[in-house]
Amino acid sequence: MRRLLVLVFVALVVMAFSAVKISVLCSPDNADALKWLAGEFMKQNPDIQVEIVPLSWELLYPKLLQDLRSQAGSFEAFTYDVMTTGAVSFGLEDLGAFMKKYPELLPPDYDLNDFIPQVLEESGMWQGKLIGLPFYNNTMLFYYRKDLFEDPKLKQAFKEKYGRELTLPTTWEEVKEIAEFFTKKFNRNSPTEYGIALMFPRTHTLFYMYLLFFGEYRCAPLGIMRHGAADLEYGEYFTADHKPAFNSEEGLKALEMMKKLMPYSPDPLGSDYGETIEYFNQGLVAMVPQWTGPYLIFKSTVGADKVGVIPMPGRSVSGQWALAINKFIPEEKKVAAFRFITFATTKWADKNKFLRFAVAPARMSTLKDPEVRAADPRVPALEVTYVSQTHRPRIPEEPRLEDITVETFSKILAGTLPLSMDTLNDLAKKWQEVLGK
Amino acid sequence: MKNRLIPWLMVLPVLVLFLSMTIYPFAFMIWSSFRQYDLSKGAETRFIGLSNYFQIFSDTTAIESFKFTAKLLAIAVPVELLLGIGVAFLIRGVRGEKIIRSSLLIPMMVPAAVSGVAWKMLYNYAFGPVNWFLSLFNVSKISWLGDMNYAQLGIILIDVWQWTPFVFLMIYAGLQSVPQDLIDAARVDGADWGKVFLHVEFPLLRPLILVALVLRIIDCLKTFDIVFMTTWGGPGAATHTYSFYIYKVGVSFGWNIGYASALSVLLLLVSMLLVNIVFRLVRMRQQLGFGGEGE
Numbered sequence: 001m002r003r004l005l006v007l008v009f010v011a012l013v014v015m016a017f018s019a020v021k022i023s024v025l026c027s028p029d030n031a032d033a034l035k036w037l038a039g040e041f042m043k044q045n046p047d048i049q050v051e052i053v054p055l056s057w058e059l060l061y062p063k064l065l066q067d068l069r070s071q072a073g074s075f076e077a078f079t080y081d082v083m084t085t086g087a088v089s090f091g092l093e094d095l096g097a098f099m100k101k102y103p104e105l106l107p108p109d110y111d112l113n114d115f116i117p118q119v120l121e122e123s124g125m126w127q128g129k130l131i132g133l134p135f136y137n138n139t140m141l142f143y144y145r146k147d148l149f150e151d152p153k154l155k156q157a158f159k160e161k162y163g164r165e166l167t168l169p170t171t172w173e174e175v176k177e178i179a180e181f182f183t184k185k186f187n188r189n190s191p192t193e194y195g196i197a198l199m200f201p202r203t204h205t206l207f208y209m210y211l212l213f214f215g216e217y218r219c220a221p222l223g224i225m226r227h228g229a230a231d232l233e234y235g236e237y238f239t240a241d242h243k244p245a246f247n248s249e250e251g252l253k254a255l256e257m258m259k260k261l262m263p264y265s266p267d268p269l270g271s272d273y274g275e276t277i278e279y280f281n282q283g284l285v286a287m288v289p290q291w292t293g294p295y296l297i298f299k300s301t302v303g304a305d306k307v308g309v310i311p312m313p314g315r316s317v318s319g320q321w322a323l324a325i326n327k328f329i330p331e332e333k334k335v336a337a338f339r340f341i342t343f344a345t346t347k348w349a350d351k352n353k354f355l356r357f358a359v360a361p362a363r364m365s366t367l368k369d370p371e372v373r374a375a376d377p378r379v380p381a382l383e384v385t386y387v388s389q390t391h392r393p394r395i396p397e398e399p400r401l402e403d404i405t406v407e408t409f410s411k412i413l414a415g416t417l418p419l420s421m422d423t424l425n426d427l428a429k430k431w432q433e434v435l436g437k
Numbered sequence: 438m439k440n441r442l443i444p445w446l447m448v449l450p451v452l453v454l455f456l457s458m459t460i461y462p463f464a465f466m467i468w469s470s471f472r473q474y475d476l477s478k479g480a481e482t483r484f485i486g487l488s489n490y491f492q493i494f495s496d497t498t499a500i501e502s503f504k505f506t507a508k509l510l511a512i513a514v515p516v517e518l519l520l521g522i523g524v525a526f527l528i529r530g531v532r533g534e535k536i537i538r539s540s541l542l543i544p545m546m547v548p549a550a551v552s553g554v555a556w557k558m559l560y561n562y563a564f565g566p567v568n569w570f571l572s573l574f575n576v577s578k579i580s581w582l583g584d585m586n587y588a589q590l591g592i593i594l595i596d597v598w599q600w601t602p603f604v605f606l607m608i609y610a611g612l613q614s615v616p617q618d619l620i621d622a623a624r625v626d627g628a629d630w631g632k633v634f635l636h637v638e639f640p641l642l643r644p645l646i647l648v649a650l651v652l653r654i655i656d657c658l659k660t661f662d663i664v665f666m667t668t669w670g671g672p673g674a675a676t677h678t679y680s681f682y683i684y685k686v687g688v689s690f691g692w693n694i695g696y697a698s699a700l701s702v703l704l705l706l707v708s709m710l711l712v713n714i715v716f717r718l719v720r721m722r723q724q725l726g727f728g729g730e731g732e
Contacts, residue, residue, distance in 0.1 A: 202669045202672055266562050266563045270582035278563075396478065397477075414673055
């Protein structure tokens with residue numbers, strides 16, 4: 001018996017030392033899912049040890065860029081935000097070439113064609129190369145208090161005040177009316193203090209929130225006629241020939257609408273992701289535009305029967321994250337990292353990470369899965385959103401453009417800069433300087 | 438010869454460590470401030486002379502950051518000095534002095550990242566205790582982090598909360614060393630507490646007050662973490678401190694090392710200038726016993 005124990009111990013020690021260790025840097029939003037997947041992966045692959053390292057959004061991108069530029073190889077794999085694709089692409093392994101080199105490493109049922117085509121293109125491809133595998137197909141959804149929207153007394157009161165039924169909003173104009181109805185300052189009988197929770201702070205949040213409003217005008221027939229169709233590299237902030245598109249009538253309208261909604265929201269310029277989730281959780285507001293993830297929080301706090309989900313009244317914005325491999329690491333580690341990232345993006349993983357951790361699916365098979373459809377009310381909204389959402393630029397200059405833009409937008413919303421074409425033209429000029437045009 | 442080498446060999450590890458950790462980064466900062474060095478665009482660098490320095494003066498965010506830092510310096514530091522000195526005098530000899538003294542030091546001991554999160558919650562518009570407290574006096578809710586003016590005030594208040602204890606600690610320690618017989622002698626001569634303060638305690642405490650002032654000036658110019666944790670420099674650029682802007686340029690939004698280095702060199706020059714002004718204005722070298730005017 002004693003001998004057996006010693007043998008087991010020795011075997012464990014040998015295994016521990018012979019295992020290849022890989023570190024995966026990721027966003028906290030998808031860390032729990034990745035940790036769980038890493039556990040499942042290590043059960044099946046004891047020769048590989050996977051360590052998941054979550055880092056806040058503000059620190060993740062600089063850390064990643066620093067690691068890749070210095071070629072330090074501190075992290076073998078990582079999740080990267082789709083908008084930083086251009087900036088980090090130089091340091092990512094060409095997964096297409098890797099798949100050709102090691103076809104035996106790909107899981108047997110791994111089907112690249114099962115990924116939602118646009119998602120694979122946007123989060124995985126850069127200049128013709130496959131550099132990432134879609135992991136977290138995040139998008140923004142519109143959450144509302146189902147119980148309030150279905151309350152007969154409230155419906156009656158709304159009809160008396162506005163002369164129309166209290167229906168789920170399909171435009172921001174409708175949202176404004178409903179938000180006013182649910183704001184105590186404008187309707188003493190409102191069951192909530194405010195109509196809507198908006199997050200327009202100085203952080204990068206304001207950059208994507210703007211697209212919820214701008215997208216509606218930019219993607220309307222008139223907007224397409226003026227600016228042309230946007231591509232996935234430059235997104236809706238740009239015209240088809242890659243010039244700024246926001247210094248236009250459409251751009252002004254978007255900011256006007258944002259300003260119009262602000263009186264119905266608690267502290268929009270001072271609230272971010274966490275605060276707006278809390279406002280909805282605590283019953284302070286009736287509606288909130290939010291990412292896919294917070295649904296699980298709303299479901300457990302507010303109650304599944306009280307939380308409704310619909311596509312964004314204007315246009316949503318994509319917030320995808322892909323899994324990639326560091327180009328500057330030894331081949332042995334690349335193989336281990338490849339085995340892990342393909343495991344974490346299989347059909348099985350895609351379905352389970354959505355059901356267990358609300359990590360939005362990237363595969364069509366997950367969206368079609370009867371079990372998923374029965375379990376999660378977000379699926380119909382996701383299907384609509386995935387084909388109509390807007391996109392941020394993916395070019396290397398994106399982070400800098402984002403910073404100067406949120407500063408100007410923030411000042412416009414705060415009223416310290418005039419909401420005018422001149423202001424937007426000034427901003428466009430700054431963009432051109434950053435882009436070197 | 439051998440004997441002469443031994444001392445050098447013994448200090449060599451420390452010397453190498455010092456050069457690699459201090460001198461090299463400093464020299465690198467100066468070198469890169471004259472170059473176009475942007476990691477998001479690739480590792481190649483090229484000499485561009487003073488362009489990075491000229492850019493600062495046309496960069497509106499840098500100028501706004503500088504203005505807010507100056508505001509922080511002009512308001513927070515004097516308030517901290519006055520409060521710190523006041524509290525040090527006030528708690529002297531009161532019942533429970535030790536408990537008060539220990540509890541007053543807590544803000545200084547809390548890591549800035551933690552206090553940033555705590556203050557963000559305290560300032561929360563809807564559920565924050567600050568607005569709740571103000572509502573007791575019929576004050577309407579304030580957007581502490583979303584309004585340009587209040588956000589600036591909010592950051593200043595956090596700085597005062599966090600660093601007044603530092604001034605207090607220095608002055609309180611200084612007060613313990615004021616000879617009691619001098620105070621007693623002044624009182625025998627008929628001096629009231631005001632005169633004792635002005636003519637006995639204050640002159641003896643002056644060097645410490647000046648050290649506290651210089652340290653707070655240097656620290657205030659480096660304010661970063663509180664802004665990082667609460668407002669991210671917003672709304673607009675209202676609460677961008679200069680150090681926070683350096684971080685954003687140099688790290689957060691794309692690793693523009695060249696420009697961030699130029700901004701850092703300027704900060705260093707301003708810090709040195711301010712400290713020298715204080716030294717000259719109050720003849721601090723004399724106060725601290727470093728030598729007189731004629732040195």
